[in-house]
Amino acid sequence: MKTAVGLVEYATICCGIPGAGFRHNRFHADGMGSGAQWRVCSKAQALRISSDHSCFEVRRVNYRPPGTENYLLNEVSFSLPEKSFGLIFGRSGGGKTTLLHLLAGLSKPTSGSIIIQRYGNDGNPCQLPEPLAPERVGMVFQFPERYFLADTIIEELTFGWPKQNADHLLNLQYAINAVGLNTISLDDDPHSLSGGYKRRLALAFQLVRMPKLLLLDEPLAGLDWKARADVVKLLKHLKKELTILVVSHDLKELASLVDRSWRMQMGGILKEEAIPL
Numbered sequence: 001m002k003t004a005v006g007l008v009e010y011a012t013i014c015c016g017i018p019g020a021g022f023r024h025n026r027f028h029a030d031g032m033g034s035g036a037q038w039r040v041c042s043k044a045q046a047l048r049i050s051s052d053h054s055c056f057e058v059r060r061v062n063y064r065p066p067g068t069e070n071y072l073l074n075e076v077s078f079s080l081p082e083k084s085f086g087l088i089f090g091r092s093g094g095g096k097t098t099l100l101h102l103l104a105g106l107s108k109p110t111s112g113s114i115i116i117q118r119y120g121n122d123g124n125p126c127q128l129p130e131p132l133a134p135e136r137v138g139m140v141f142q143f144p145e146r147y148f149l150a151d152t153i154i155e156e157l158t159f160g161w162p163k164q165n166a167d168h169l170l171n172l173q174y175a176i177n178a179v180g181l182n183t184i185s186l187d188d189d190p191h192s193l194s195g196g197y198k199r200r201l202a203l204a205f206q207l208v209r210m211p212k213l214l215l216l217d218e219p220l221a222g223l224d225w226k227a228r229a230d231v232v233k234l235l236k237h238l239k240k241e242l243t244i245l246v247v248s249h250d251l252k253e254l255a256s257l258v259d260r261s262w263r264m265q266m267g268g269i270l271k272e273e274a275i276p277l
């Protein structure tokens with residue numbers, strides 16, 4: 001059985017024995033010598049997720065899908081400090097998911113900018129803003145389990161990986177531990193997991209990439225009460241190290257996590273507003 005606890009040892013052993021029948025030979029790391037290099041994720045590695053004092057900022061973003069006439073987002077501006085938890089709520093069809101897609105780099109704003117701005121201790125910008133690169137963003141879509149492709153958890157987590165290096169394995173170990181998948185067999189079929197564990201797996205898939213900003217579209221949708229409580233607890237834990245922006249209708253359950261919140265009004269107009277409970 002492969003568990004995350006033994007993942008490093010497991011990968012080391014399998015990669016060290018040619019023809020050992022290791023199905024996931026993407027773990028073979030050319031140029032990597034001994035298993036000693038495959039150490040468990042250090043604290044410094046984990047904190048690499050977010051180490052500077054910065055804000056994710058959306059400035060006067062307008063969005064009209066190519067070939068259409070109507071703007072789905074109108075002059076959207078907001079700012080989310082690092083390691084804080086933002087929530088966007090509002091009626092269906094307002095443009096919440098569209099905004100997440102822009103932040104994830106899946107579509108480009110028609111005008112306006114999405115940037116990371118660093119601030120000094122005096123509260124003033126201390127360097128030029130940099131565009132938010134898609135590699136720094138992890139996005140978990142609504143009902144992510146519908147997109148699971150692999151037969152085992154480990155294959156799902158490493159699906160499409162390029163040639164491996166030590167960093168990948170360290171990130172994998174970090175992600176598995178961060179979402180609490182380290183107590184189950186990584187040989188299990190992702191589709192056999194409970195609803196809450198499927199969401200953990202979807203989160204882990206994104207965390208492997210060590211994003212600075214994590215976007216979640218309706219993370220509690222379709223889950224029973226126990227799984228919902230489970231995911232809320234997990235997000236509370238992840239919030240300590242990551243900046244998280246959630247789109248959700250489940251306001252009460254997420255309220256205790258929220259640092260900033262906005263209502264998306266129909267027509268793609270975003271207003272900062274306390275959660276209506």
Ligand SMILES: Nc1ncnc2c1ncn2[C@@H]1O[C@H](COP(=O)(O)OP(=O)(O)OP(=O)(O)O)[C@@H](O)[C@H]1O
Pocket residue numbers: 065068072090091092093094095096097098099264
């Ligand atoms: N590519 C597109 N072209 C035209 N209209 C689009 C496109 N993508 C989304 N829309 C429309 O934009 C509006 C906003 O959609 P969006 O999914 O962002 O809303 P939402 O607030 O996330 O809604 P929900 O809460 O139901 O997920 C909807 O009316 C949708 O049909």
